[in-house]
Amino acid sequence: MRLIKQPFFSIVNNHLIEYPTPINIHYAWNFGFLASICLIIQVLTGIFLSMHYIPHIDLAFSSVEHIMRDVNYGWLLRYAHSNGASMFFIVVYIHMFRGLYYASYVNPRHFTWVIGVIIYLLMMGTAFLGYVLPWGQMSFWGATVITNFVTIIPVVGKYILEWLWGGFSINNATLHRFFCIHYLLPFILIALSLIHLAFLHQKGSGNPLGVNSSLDKVSMYPYFIYKDFLGLSAFILFVSFFLFYAPNLLGHSINYLRANSISTPLHIIPEWYFLPFYAMLRSIPHKTIGVVTMLAAIIILMLLPWIHSTEIRSSRFRPLYRVAFWIFLACCFLLGWIGSQPMRVSYILLGQITSLYYFFHLLIIIPTLGKLERVLLDYKID
The missing domain is CATH 1.20.810.10 (Cytochrome Bc1 Complex; Chain C)
Incomplete structure (x- = not known):
């Protein structure tokens, strides 16, 4: 025992x-x-x-x-x-x-x-x-x-x-x-x-x-x-x-109606935690590209360890990235709001812009700012 x-x-x-x-x-x-x-x-x-x-x-x-x-x-x-x-x-x-x-x-x-x-x-x-x-x-x-x-x-x-x-x-x-x-x-x-x-x-x-704290x-x-x-x-x-x-509060009242296959809801909206990705899907008129974009928005997060281009981890020591992070966070909230709105040209256009920025931040801003901050740090030390 x-x-x-x-x-x-x-x-x-x-x-x-x-x-x-x-x-x-x-x-x-x-x-x-x-x-x-x-x-x-x-x-x-x-x-x-x-x-x-x-x-x-x-x-x-x-x-x-x-x-x-x-x-x-x-x-x-x-x-x-x-x-x-x-x-x-x-x-x-x-x-x-x-x-x-x-x-x-x-x-x-x-x-x-x-x-x-x-x-x-x-x-x-x-x-x-x-x-x-x-x-x-x-x-x-x-x-x-x-x-x-x-x-x-x-x-x-x-x-x-x-x-x-x-x-x-x-x-x-x-x-x-x-x-x-x-x-x-x-x-x-x-x-x-x-x-x-x-x-x-x-x-x-x-x-x-973001430092080694093995002794503390x-x-x-x-x-x-x-x-x-x-x-x-x-x-x-x-x-x-x-x-x-x-x-x-966080659900849809229409779901208290029994499913009816011959009566389509006016607006089909997923739960709130899917809305940013739903906004990406809906903002792209081509179905295949929209679905691939939605999946890529999640899968790309797996690549961040290899996209990151600086040894500095914490945003406390990266003022430029700190500003970019809060803009990115606002972009994600905006995507969620767009996903909850009805299909209109203005919302579709805004969804395309915010979706583009989402990928721009992860693929361009993160590696570029890392290199830029490293150059600025080397210049300051010199």
């Missing part, structure tokens, strides 16, 4: 208690911990919801209403799960932008960053599949639009779509498959998250200064465990507002 328990306690001790943590990290480093809490909440609430949900096109909508009205605290489970998805993305977006600001993606943590982007991609897939399950109007038409993206694949795209649907249109087989995959993906996310954490702890956490570290417990739980307390208060006072 002692041999069985020993490895577990050793892992806990090495990674949660005595793990050496840079002494100067602040609350921006809390969001990795909060992301793991969100994932656990999503898995637990999802398991309990699946006990009452029926993945059938004739019964799915009614089963969700049954959960809301008849199951004891079913409304709490459902709202915790649906709002929990939004909270998960809020936390992950802050976590990612913190990584961009402090260049946490630079060697030796480049593989940690790449795995993080893969986790983000799987999160998006899991969220999309989950949004289809209530079988409301926006769920059905959102699934119709998104699944049609595979038709851009030459020759076999149409056959892949029919295989994905399980027929020639979205039907009961489609819903059942989406439910099974949605149930499976969170466990893959847990496995990838553990790998993400293992890579991070192998190389050590970064810090706001303290154990994670009690200092940063307490700090994480203080951040968790504030996060619970933030989530509670949405959960108890505005549970439908």
Whole structure:
């Protein structure tokens, strides 16, 4: 028995208690911990919801209403799960932008960053599949639009779509498959998250200064465990507002209508966390180019460790990049707003400009500013 328990306690001790943590990290480093809490909440609430949900096109909508009205605290489970998805993305977006600001993606943590982007991609897939399950109007038409993206694949795209649907249109087989995959993906996310954490702890956490702090570290417990739980307390208060006072604020009211395949909504809009990429897709009139652009906007993030062109990590010591970062952040918010607006020429034009700047920042500004700052630094030293 002692041999069985020993490895577990050793892992806990090495990674949660005595793990050496840079002494100067602040609350921006809390969001990795909060992301793991969100994932656990999503898995637990999802398991309990699946006990009452029926993945059938004739019964799915009614089963969700049954959960809301008849199951004891079913409304709490459902709202915790649906709002929990939004909270998960809020936390992950802050976590990612913190990584961009402090260049946490630079060697030796480049593989940690790449795995993080893969986790983000799987999160998006899991969220999309989950949004289809209530079988409301926006769920059905959102699934119709998104699944049609595979038709851009030459020759076999149409056959892949029919295989994905399980027929020639979205039907009961489609819903059942989406439910099974949605149930499976969170466990893959847990496995990838553990790998993400293992890579991070192998190389050590970064810090706001972006310098090697191997000689200035303290154990994670009690200092940063307490700090994480203080951040968790504030996060619970933030989530509670949405959960108890505005549970439908981040969703679409039209999804409370049962799916109707012969009545198309006036505006088909995805959930808010997809809106920046939806704006890119919609601003390009060519379907294939639009889908490729949308996917490239995410995949390009994996290349950042090799695009980065300076040894200086933290934006605290890069005034030019710091300004560019905040412009980029504003660009992402603007893309999200554009994605929520109706199709008009002015919004399409603005979406094209902001989409172009998104790629311009990642492919041109980041490497160029790194080289420019290095030249200016050498000139100042001389």
